[in-house]
Amino acid sequence: MKKVTYILFIALAVILSFTACDREKMDNDTVELGEGSVNLASLKDLSVEVSSSTPITRASEVNTDNYLIRIYDAEQNLVREWKYSELPEIFTLRVGSYTVQALSHEVQPAEFEVPFYYAEESFTIEANKVKDLEPLVCKLNNIKVSVTYDDKLKEVMGEDVKTTVTVGDASLAFAYDETRNGYFKSNADGNNIMKAVMTGTIDGVAREVPYPIKNIKPGQHRLIKFYLKYVNDDGYIEGGFTKLKLVIVATCTVIEKGFTNREEEETIIDPNPPTPSGKAPTIVGDGFDIDESLDVPIKRDEGGxxxxxxxxxxxxxxxxxxxLKVKIDSETLTPELLEEVELASEFDLAYPGDLRTGLESLGFPVGDQVLxxxxxxxxxxxFTPLLGIYGPATHxxxxxxxxxxxxxxEKTLTLISVAEGE
Structure with a gap:
């Protein structure tokens, strides 16, 4: 009996020993990971830069009650969210890295008169310490767009004229008398492509005027204006000795932080094209039949x-x-790849716009070399070496x-990149 009692005593001691070890391990883990706090009281000094041309305004002068305050962990998981009006002064977090965000609302792909303001700050929580945050300044974080027309153009515009502006998959239609600003969500990398297309009756004739714009950044105000100018037959604006004709010109003024950084201009179309007459243009291959496809062997020099x-x-x-318009329809030369070499899938060599540098580098005639x-x-x-960069394909x-x-x-030049020897 004494022997049994002794064995039970030993077993109980071992169990208690393991339990104590487990408890000690848990206590050590808690100490190792630990908790700290973030002082959210400083966010009560939230500021809002209400436009790119006005001074910073304190939250007390702007209704920020429904602004959202969010905390994300290092893996971008949402930890907690409050309305600004319900924000606590202190909040406890486990040790680690975090980001606090302040945003005016859930941004939409595109809206009229709804600017999106945003700010963020990264911080680190240490065990048993309180982290003070710097005051946040919310700034415009989507793309502001305005569309206007000059008085000369308005005189020949019908009431059906509108300009459809597209950024990504989102579009807004600006009527001929629209005075509101549009706001577009920026993509993740902050480098957006915008397209403005004016359609409708101009001087009694239905027209479509496309205007592509690249390198759009969040926080910018893009002021697009369509107007009429005289251009001579060689493409020179309001000058020269040949007869002049009216064309539609688009400009895009870039406003950032209250300053006009630059103005980009592109001549688009002739709103009063003459009735076709005389001999039509011809497009022929030099030493080959343009109506038949050409093979482009994929091969490399000694340097690869x-x-x-x-x-x-x-x-x-x-x-x-x-x-002289060109459209590239390729299985491998995507719009993204073409953009990397300063090109686009569609362009007009007569009016190259901001593609001029890329087109000239490839030896293409542009501007007054065409007009x-x-x-x-x-x-x-x-250009042909690019065709084989991603293997066999049709271009x-x-x-x-x-x-x-x-x-x-119109003619289609078809080039097929093939593995050498096929």
Missing amino acids: NLIGITVVVNIEAENGFSN GKTTLKFDITK KFIITAIDQSGNSV
């Missing part, structure tokens, strides 16, 4: 660089060129030549 082939297209316009000319060489030899270059008498012709 891709090698292209010579491809030249001869284009003639007896009446002089007014536009009014009667013969052109569309030489894409320097179509849809070329549209328009002359100054309104005649046009």
Whole structure:
């Protein structure tokens, strides 16, 4: 009996020993991880920069009661959210890295007259310490857009005219008499592409005027204006000795922090194109049939660089060129890839806009090298090495030549990148 009692005593002692060890481990883990606090009282000094041209305003002068305050952990998991009016002074958190955000509302893809204000601050919680935060300043974090038309253009505009502005998948339609500002959500990397398309009746004729704009940043105010200008046949604005014609011009003024940084201009179309007459332009391959596809072998030089082939297209316009448009339809040359080399999937060599540098670097004629000319060489030899960058694929270059008498012709140049030896 004594022996049994002794065995039970030993067993109980071992169990208690393991339990004590487990409790000690848990206590040590708690001490190791620990908790601290963040002082949210400083956020009571929240400031709002209510526009890019006005001074910072204290929250007491702006109704921020429904602003959202959010805390995220290092893995971007939402830890806690409050309305600004219900914000506590102290909040306890486990040791680690966090981000506090202040935002005016849940931002929408696109809205009229609803600016999105935002601020954030990263901080670290240490065991048994209180972390003080710096006061936050909420600034415009979406893209502000205004659309206007000059008085000369308004005189020939119908009431059906509108400009549809698109950023990403979101669009807003600005009527001809729209005075409100539009606000668009920025994408994650903050580098957006915008397209403004004016449509409607201009001087009794239905028109469509596209205006692409790149490198749009959150917090910017983009003021788009359409107006009329005189341009001579060589493309020179309001000058020269040849007859002048009216064209629609678009400008995009960039306003940041209350200052006009720059103004970008692009000539778009002739609102009164002449009735087609005379001989239409021609587009032919130099030494090959443009209606038949060409193979471009994928091969590299000794340095590992891709090698292209010579491809030249001869284009003639007896009446002089007014536009030379190109659309790239490729299985591998995506709009994103083309943007990396300062190109786009659609462009007009007569009016290259902000694509001028990229087009010129590839040897393409642009601007006054196209406008009014009667013969052109569309030489894409320097471009062909890009075709094989992602392996075999089909690439179509849809070329549209328009002359100054309104005649046009379209041809498709098809290049197929193939593995060498196939």
